[in-house]
Amino acid sequence: MENNIIPSESSNSRFVPDIFDDLEAxxxxxxxxxxxxxxxxxxxxxxxxxxxxxxxxxxxxxGDFVLIAAVIVGxxxxxxxxxxxxxxxxxxxxxxxxxxxxxxxxxxVLHSVSLGLASLGLRWWIAASASAAFVxxxxxxxxxxxxxxxxxxxxx
Amino acid sequence: xxxxxxxxxVIHAPLRLRICGLLRSVDELDFAVLRDTLxxxxxxxxxxxxxxxxxxxxxxxxxxxxxxxxxxxxxWLRLTAAGRSAFDDHIRALRKISAGFxxxxxxxxxx
Numbered sequence: 075m076e077n078n079i080i081p082s083e084s085s086n087s088r089f090v091p092d093i094f095d096d097l098e099a100x101x102x103x104x105x106x107x108x109x110x111x112x113x114x115x116x117x118x119x120x121x122x123x124x125x126x127x128x129x130x131x132x133x134x135x136x137g138d139f140v141l142i143a144a145v146i147v148g149x150x151x152x153x154x155x156x157x158x159x160x161x162x163x164x165x166x167x168x169x170x171x172x173x174x175x176x177x178x179x180x181x182x183v184l185h186s187v188s189l190g191l192a193s194l195g196l197r198w199w200i201a202a203s204a205s206a207a208f209v210x211x212x213x214x215x216x217x218x219x220x221x222x223x224x225x226x227x228x229x230x
Numbered sequence: 231x232x233x234x235x236x237x238x239x240v241i242h243a244p245l246r247l248r249i250c251g252l253l254r255s256v257d258e259l260d261f262a263v264l265r266d267t268l269x270x271x272x273x274x275x276x277x278x279x280x281x282x283x284x285x286x287x288x289x290x291x292x293x294x295x296x297x298x299x300x301x302x303x304x305x306w307l308r309l310t311a312a313g314r315s316a317f318d319d320h321i322r323a324l325r326k327i328s329a330g331f332x333x334x335x336x337x338x339x340x341x
Binding site: 090091093094096097100101103104107156157159160161162163164165226229 | 244247248251252255256257258259260262263266267268304306324325327328
């Protein structure tokens with residue numbers, strides 16, 4: 075039976091360290107539960123690969139469609155990841171923002187490379203830059219998630 | 231928010247303190263994740279959440295779940311701004327009590 079009566083300050087002090095130990099143990103259990111769904115990082119990798127491969131499709135409607143679909147799928151992945159883990163963490167720290175910026179910049183640079191390859195008529199080589207984007211964003215997404223896990227473990 | 235903290239009667243109940251501790255570290259938690267992490271029954275968790283919601287410390291939002299065949303929903307739980315502030319104040323108050331106890335220990339060992 076739970077005791078909701080507030081103990082006196084002196085008796086309280088006897089179990090305060092136990093209270094903090096309980097909170098730490100709960101946090102550790104929550105971190106164990108916070109695992110990235112297997113499809114999350116590959117999903118973002120595919121989005122980046124799709125964006126980088128846009129120059130392979132010279133007609134504008136295809137490029138626009140890929141871009142809009144990539145943005146929508148990106149949001150759906152976040153929503154589904156929240157549902158799969160049952161945990162919502164939206165606050166990014168410096169490390170997560172840096173990784174996110176690297177993913178965006180890397181994708182932009184590789185998109186430019188694809189544009190260059192397309193202008194030179196080397197359309198099949200765009201598959202290489204798209205693969206590079208996939209690997210880069212896959213790795214950075216995993217980095218962001220593990221960084222969020224570490225922050226959840228150590229946040230005070 | 232005060233430097234010494236404010237002891238909060240609603241939060242101090244052991245399970246409610248643990249609930250607030252978990253909610254403090256995230257934006258929102260699913261009811262099922264919270265239940266599994268704490269290792270309590272649905273009924274026990276619901277009872278304590280009701281007290282926290284009634285006090286304006288926690289909010290709950292129900293969302294439909296496409297992954298479930300039945301009509302069950304995901305219940306997202308979140309500490310309100312008042313809840314975060316009350317929990318932080320309560321922790322500060324506990325730390326102050328703990329620090330006071332440490333000083334008493336030192337004094338006892340010297341005498």
